[in-house]
Amino acid sequence: MKRFDAIVIGGGHAGAEAARVLSRAGQSVAMVTMAADAIGRMSCNPAIGGLAKGHLVREIDALGGLMAEATDAAGIQFKVLNRSKGPAVQGPRAQCDRDLYATAVQKTLAAEPLLEVVEGIAAALLFDRKKVTGVRMADGTELSARVVIVTTGTFLRGLMHSGEQKSVGGRWGEASSESLSDSLRALGLRLGRLKTGTPPRVLKESADFSRMEPQPGDAVPRPFSILTDSITLPQLSCWVTYTSSEAHELIRKNLHRAPMYSGQIDSVGPRYCPSIEDKVVRFAEKERHLVFVEPEGIDHPWLYLNGISTSLPPDVQEGVVRSMPGLENAVIARWGYAVEYDFVNPEQLDATLKVRDVGGLYLAGQINGTSGYEEAAGQGLIAGINALEFLRGGDPLILGRDEAYLGVLIDDLVTLGTEEPYRMFTSRAEHRLLLGVDSVYERLSPRAASRGLLDDERRRRTESRVARTAAARAKLGGLEFLPDRETTSFFESELGLPLTAPTTLGKLLQRPGFEWDAFAAAARRAGVAPEALEATIALSEEELEGVLSGLRYAGYVEKQAREAEKLRADESLRIPVGFAFQRPGISRELVEKLEAVRPASLGQASRIRGMTPAGISILRMHLRRSQSGTIRASAPAAAPEILG
């Protein structure tokens, strides 16, 4: 039997992060995967980031994960969505060359000497009572470890559908793990089925781009990782085309052959990423739907048709594709399909992503009911860090909802569970203005650095970024303008702005029509505020935007910070493991909910669906009492009369 410190089952986005963070920190890791060359493969769209997802990638970068670097190494079109808005809701996104992306992930993992890739199918988990001890492979060999992280994506009893055709597998051309679910079920875990889909791919040479609208990326690509100075790959365009009412008619006529409508699939798919048949049914009044035509790589012969994920039979898919401008003669390289897979309801995990009541077993990624590469990678990283801390006896890493989207993601999963594939949205964060895409290195890097998770270069770069933005913030935030003759005339003649009362840069930025660039240029000419201008020179465009937005909306940010602070008292009231929720005054219904989630803090308990103020106040009372009990119990033995 081969021994490791940790075993990671799966080599997708979650598995890669988990395996890497563990092996870098000195743990020996086995990554069990069906095919070593599939590690880091993008199963669906060739893109990373986007709205809210871009935040997750940045947070992963700040914590020392690999997704941002891999994206920079493979990105062939970068675009910041919501660019005109603030950093709280901006969504950096990159089209990637899917082969280069997988290569980048594989290279990063290959650089870890303590990481061993084990090809094969994980058939069962091994336990000693309620502790995981290893994994048995399908060929009967056994691997042992104190920690197992399961990141199986869509491969747990994966079943693919294309029209009436069904085949076993988690991804086109690949197998499925049929028995691992039984190991999870044997632990008493509740499993469910979810569904997701992918669109057809067409040969690039068969498309007529002259009949589509080009969609270029940003003129200057903005890298994801703090380690990347600039993007060196050639940048490509995407295109836009549309479905038509004829195509919709064709879909309607063939709905009985679509597995989602024929009853062949009854699991739940993602509402925000509907299949084309779903869109046609649910939005019957829409005459056309937008389809993004995306390159799969620099030299890759295929195009990805973003917007028409489908499990309709091939003849219908072909009709739909060929109805779109520019794709009249398209040759389909691979049919779209839907895949159903097992997931574990994440209420059964604690906030470290460990299965409650089972030692050493962590779950991350789609197995927890999420969708998306970024959600998976983020969980993989957090599960990996917590498994690492478990192995070395350190404190778990649990991020607050006001600290990171990763905190919101995991808290939502373990507190609310999920019934459909969970995707991150910025609106899921109640204190969104605190979670800017620009502030990840302030918020998160120190926490990773203190655990030794950042290498020297990343640490140096994050610290220097935090220092220079803080310096610029202080200088710009301290700028005051008094309505003396000189200043007034500067504002009037250079900027056409009246100045009647003392003001600050923050206030000026709130004025409609005030542009920083125009102000800075004029100020430089006139020799106004030289020190503040000097402090901005060291900043990148993104850093400067973040600092200015922070000044402009300082009042809002401070208000959300105060609100978050108020809620923190309940977060710090911890609920001990094994706490009995059955108390007089807490209804049986509430006890069931509390037992199902087993919240770790009063704050988490208050977020459980259907929780009542009475339940919370009774819980609070007991927790306060047991807290003061602990203090007394640890008092010196010399004063036994105060014990009890």
Added chain:
Amino acid sequence: MSGSGLDTIVAPATPLGRSALALVRIDGPRALEMIEQLAGTTLAERVASRVTLTDDDGPIDDAIAISYVAPRSFTGNDLVEVSLHGSPAIVQRLIASLLARGARSAEAGEFTERAVMNGKIDLAQAEAIGDLIASRTALQGKLALANLGGMLSREAEEIRSALLDLLMRLESALDFADEDITFISREDLVREIGRVSSRIESLESTFTRGRATAAGITLVILGRPNAGKSTLLNMLCGTERAIVTPIPGTTRDLLRETIEIGGLPVTLVDTAGLRETDDPVESIGVTRARDAAGKGELVLYLIDASAGATREDLEFLAAEPDAIEVYTKTDLREAPPGKFGMSAVRREGVNELLELLESRIIDAFAVPEGSAAVTNERQLSALRAAHLLLSSASEASSTGSTEEIVAADLRAAAEALKALTGDISRQDVLLAIFSKFCIGK
């Protein structure tokens, strides 16, 4: 509290004093067990059972007990109501016996607090219970019942859901910016914020009437000495409340009496006649009269028709255009044309005056029957907070702030509205409200 979490509380629900019946309520996990022990029998749920309550000291009373089992009770906990014979001694015996068995005396408003905490009623409804119990007129009772029935809560919820709908569209614009859909335009956003804002404003504006109806109003009777103020007070309340003499300056201090006009309790305030005086006591009375005028919702200004309006009278009326001008002693001389006149001697004009007052009160102070209204400062301040945040959202969206900033204001406004009907995180507010109630509600 006892070590078991929620404890069992007891309190008389009717005032202590001799009466035909007295009601005692017991709430909490051991309520049923305690009464069943004293009764020596089990109680069927929601059935009036005749029981003889007996403890170690002998029989307490021959009583009727009704049990309500959680969650199907007012509080949401196990609850027993016991009807005793109305002797304070019997009530106290039962309570003492229950305390000996481990129950605790309820704090002020604790039964209602438990109902709110268990989600049986919301805060606005809990406050309506307080208003209902305190009501003195039928109209007050109707308003409290409307609010208790959830009319105010429903209106607040409707406004909040309009706000959430707007927020949802704004959030969609942020979270689905890459979709080919316009969720809401800037102009629509500003307009919709304005619409929600004006709904809040109109609910805020019910406060004048809501407070007046729930708490009543004050009518101050002013005028020069011997204008007939005390006579009028006595006529309006139908008693010889004030001392009436022909000597100017008889009334020194303020005299108050409450009657019902237009469904509202109206406190009439008789005052010292307004004049310059060297008498230190009368002088204080005059000062008090002027102060009272400033605090009253309505002012009746009396002028002796036989003496005619003086310069001071005209000055006062010019400064207080809302004061109701009344000429008295019209048996001696007619009121000037177009002016309201009355005569105490001939008993003329009193009913007309009451009608005039009633229509004024209904127009300006009474909550129309069947309407919801904000009745206290806490509710008003929740609305004001939401209103302020919406103004901030409106300003932010018209001065070009980006959507996530506007959304932050809208989200905070929705939270503020939640405070109207109750919010888990506001324990301090809860405590303040419940301490206003008396025991046993």
